[in-house]
Amino acid sequence: MTLRARVALVGLVAGSLAVAGCTQVRGHQGYIADSFLMEAVQPGVDNRQSVEATLGRPTFSGQFDENTWYYVSRDTRQFGFSSPRPNNQLVMRVQFDEAGNVQTVDRTGLELVASISPEGDKTPTLGRERSFFEELFGNIGAVGAPGANGPSNDRTRP
Numbered sequence: 453m454t455l456r457a458r459v460a461l462v463g464l465v466a467g468s469l470a471v472a473g474c475t476q477v478r479g480h481q482g483y484i485a486d487s488f489l490m491e492a493v494q495p496g497v498d499n500r501q502s503v504e505a506t507l508g509r510p511t512f513s514g515q516f517d518e519n520t521w522y523y524v525s526r527d528t529r530q531f532g533f534s535s536p537r538p539n540n541q542l543v544m545r546v547q548f549d550e551a552g553n554v555q556t557v558d559r560t561g562l563e564l565v566a567s568i569s570p571e572g573d574k575t576p577t578l579g580r581e582r583s584f585f586e587e588l589f590g591n592i593g594a595v596g597a598p599g600a601n602g603p604s605n606d607r608t609r610p
Contacts, residue, residue, distance in 0.1 A: 479529070482511050482526055483523045494557070497554070499548075520547050521545070541562050545558040
């Protein structure tokens with residue numbers, strides 16, 4: 453193989469790797485939503501068994517109330533090595549009454565997605581700012597000092 457062919461081959465491989473890093477990657481998380489089946493669940497008509505037979509097991513149930521089921525579906529996309537971003541989302545909440553009948557059905561989409569962006573490398577806290585040396589030497593003499601509110605060394609007390 454000649455030098456020119458090697459250079460062309462290396463250039464072709466490097467170019468294809470560069471282009472492959474810019475392709476869009478699509479992903480899906482959660483429930484595979486079928487709009488026809490989701491529209492079939494009606495308040496006052498369905499119960500737990502019929503909802504489970506129609507939609508399957510929920511993605512999760514309410515943390516504090518077992519009478520609420522959630523079906524969550526999310527489509528994401530990402531380019532190269534960036535973080536995935538939601539492209540489409542559907543959250544269906546089914547609430548049951550005490551008898552197990554469907555009381556309400558709510559649907560939401562991307563409008564409730566929150567973008568959380570932590571800033572800096574410190575977590576803001578309430579309290580006072582102490583320097584390195586105050587942290588290091590601040591407790592010298594405080595533990596077991598006379599008049600401190602620590603455990604008593606008096607053996608005469610029960």
